[in-house]
Amino acid sequence: MSNTDRLSDKLLNMKGEIEAAITAVCKDLFGIDVHVELTRPDEQFGDYATNVALQLAKQLGKNPREVVESLAEKVRTSLSDKMSETNIAGPGFINLKLSDAALIELSHAAPAKSLSGQEIVAEYSDANPFKVLHAGHVYTTVVGDAVANLLENAGGTVHRVNFGGDVGLHVGKTMWAIMQKLDGETPEKLAEVPEADRAMWMAQRYVEGERAYNDNETAKAEIIEANKHVYQLHAQGDKETPFAQIYWTCRRWSYEAFDAFFARLGTRLEKYYPESEAAQLGLKTVKEHIGSVFEESDGAVVFKAEKYGLHTRVFINQHGLPTYEAKDVGLIARKYEDYHFNRSIIITDNEQKQYMEVVLKAIEQFWPDLAHTTTHISHGKLKLLGGVKMSSRKGNIVRAKEVFEMTAHELKNANRASDDTVMLGAVKYAFLKTRIGGDIIYDPKESIALAGNSGPYLQYAHARARSILKKADTARHPEVDARSKAEIPKQVRNDEPFEPGERSLLRKISEYPEAVDKATRELMPHHICTYLYELAQTFNRFYEHNRVIGDPRQELRLRLVENYAAKLKAGLELLGIAAPDKM
């Protein structure tokens, strides 16, 4: 453990120490063990507040006022080294105001390393080969990335993986349409598809296959055959037949498109699990538990989950092929073989929510540990302002690329640089600032706004703070490169009393680890967005009313600016958003 880490661990415990001290006082005075959780009240009331007196009064059957008075008195003495004020307020709250020294300490604390030593698998994105990457993939990937970042930041070893359908009915549909287009099993004709058009070309085939499947009985039968053919090809390790050549070439095209997409988003996936690799294991596992967990019904193998308040789902269809359910059974085993995870996170759209409950309930019957350490997070759909509905089956979808294009277009309209740093900052922040779960409505225009709660606003706020620091430094060392001569002391001294504006800023800065811890605990990145925006607002207020450069308090204020900029940058990076020094 490095010195910095040790320092952080000590500092981050301050809130815990205060809570423990209050718990001890309660025990001492009333003999009751209460759960003390400090909250952050309105600034006018203090830095922390607790309502334990109200909890105690209830348990003791006493008047809250009576309880709070004796309690506050004891808390005051017990915490005199950290608090400058301890007040009673309202129906029985105790408000605590940190001493300047304690506040300074807290402002250098780091988020908790609560997941140290944990192996964690985070599955997200779930892009499917043989289908197009659409706007929803951008959303789910951005959310997954942010959640994975949180877990990693808390000390976990995170393995980011994608699970995609390289086998299954959609592949049958696409393969069928490709062969229609190529006039048969003629892989050599694939060379005629220009490289740049490959993804779109395959997406069109999928739409044709989907339409034929629904409208034409003959085609439907052929597609079902094509689907089986794909499974056979995997079972036999076939790479040579014309059909197989088409399949492998097109699958490679898909993976190449994924690589480019993830690279652009800055996502570093460790592994693509193709369904073909999970299918056999899933099939085998499900078959082993027929009779005990699964049962046969109408020629299919199903799990009847009604006794658990859920519904029945098919794991093996009447053609003997594993459905998505069985593949998920195989996948969870593969993940465990590969990573021996302590915890597994799966992030998908809400429409998979009840599906996943059934699958996990089935898995719980034979691999309880794997089921119990798996958490499914589901999010809503991405919609565009104006309410465009998207379906890859019908082909009227917004492609992933188009999300980037429309955002870049807005930047150009506003006469601003439309490079990926700002464009992705806008997209990612807009996707992350609302709580995971509900549908989100994306307004490209709002996402790039420099006034308001947006990614570029925070990026700009950071650049502006860096610019102040650079300017101060250049003033001190006009003849040398400022970056190599940064001399602002990192720590504010413990004996420096603050002016109100300075203190407000420092108070907000000190909330950083609490915001990150909350986001990590709940796996909800939006808490970080809310915090960062409030932080930037607090800074603007401070900066409007307090001169930094040239003021007698310059050195102290520069250290505040530096700490503020560091928090902004760290927070943005947790969200997967770059924080450049200049814009």
Added chain:
RNA sequence: GCCCGCGUAGCUCAGUGGAUUAGAGCAUCUGUCUUCGGAACAGAGGGUCGGCGGUUCGAAUCCGUCCGCGGGCACCA
């Protein structure tokens, strides 16, 4: 029909048991400043927190019920 989820200002959203005035941003209106990158700051108007009933010292938050919207409910993923 059954099962999940959601319903907070004109719009987009925080807040999910606590404190006078339910908070932001955008939009609307007013004011400040010959700017440390004003891409700012200060302020105003705008809300029966979907309706009704209940639990609680205290409910946007918990429970019940109704309404509205979205999703799921056997061989798609």
